[in-house]
Amino acid sequence: MLIVSDDRAVVEADLAAGRVSCPRCRAGVLGGWGCSRLRVVRTESGVRRLRPRRGRCRERSCRATHVLLPDVCLARRRYVVGVIGAALLTAGREGYRRAGERLGLPGETVRDWRRRLRSRSELVSAHFLRWMWALDASADLPAGQGSPVADAVEAIGVCTRVASLWLGRRSPWSWASALTAGGLLEINTSTPWPVPE
Numbered sequence: 001m002l003i004v005s006d007d008r009a010v011v012e013a014d015l016a017a018g019r020v021s022c023p024r025c026r027a028g029v030l031g032g033w034g035c036s037r038l039r040v041v042r043t044e045s046g047v048r049r050l051r052p053r054r055g056r057c058r059e060r061s062c063r064a065t066h067v068l069l070p071d072v073c074l075a076r077r078r079y080v081v082g083v084i085g086a087a088l089l090t091a092g093r094e095g096y097r098r099a100g101e102r103l104g105l106p107g108e109t110v111r112d113w114r115r116r117l118r119s120r121s122e123l124v125s126a127h128f129l130r131w132m133w134a135l136d137a138s139a140d141l142p143a144g145q146g147s148p149v150a151d152a153v154e155a156i157g158v159c160t161r162v163a164s165l166w167l168g169r170r171s172p173w174s175w176a177s178a179l180t181a182g183g184l185l186e187i188n189t190s191t192p193w194p195v196p197e
């Protein structure tokens with residue numbers, strides 16, 4: 001799994017130019033390799049169908065194939081990351097039922113996302129702060145927000161602002177997806193989160 005731009009033309013250009021590194025061997029670059037299965041994701045405004053591009057490592061000894069998931073998605077989630085992020089922002093501020101009602105989401109779904117984040121909130125905070133300092137060593141440690149989940153959301157917020165500044169503009173939650181290889185809410189992820197070089 002690799003998180004890429006939501007703009008298919010950008011993805012095609014990057015593949016053609018050999019700009020997409022293989023996350024498995026890291027030495028090779030990916031070439032286009034057909035498309036992955038159809039996904040139906042819920043967005044703020046309705047339903048979106050997408051067939052993510054697939055890439056295959058050009059390195060002879062590797063040849064791994066990877067799904068190139070647009071950065072508006074998270075792995076194995078049926079809502080786009082912007083919707084999930086909006087729900088996570090309500091943690092500690094609003095009950096899950098109420099938040100779900102306001103956002104047009106099933107309350108249980110909001111509760112599940114919060115639980116997933118809570119179960120690894122310290123890891124999430126550490127991961128995003130590590131990225132933040134790798135990109136900007138002078139960045140300040142964000143103020144404590146009073147709970148591990150709120151701290152994690154804050155760490156995501158400050159880190160993704162720095163990432164947009166130094167690595168290119170992307171919505172905060174798209175950066176959150178990119179910096180976790182789509183696995184922000186995966187508890188047992190088979191795809192390790194990318195680490196700064």
Ligand SMILES: [Zn+2]
Pocket residue numbers: 022023024025026027028029057058059062063064
């Ligand atoms: Zn490879």
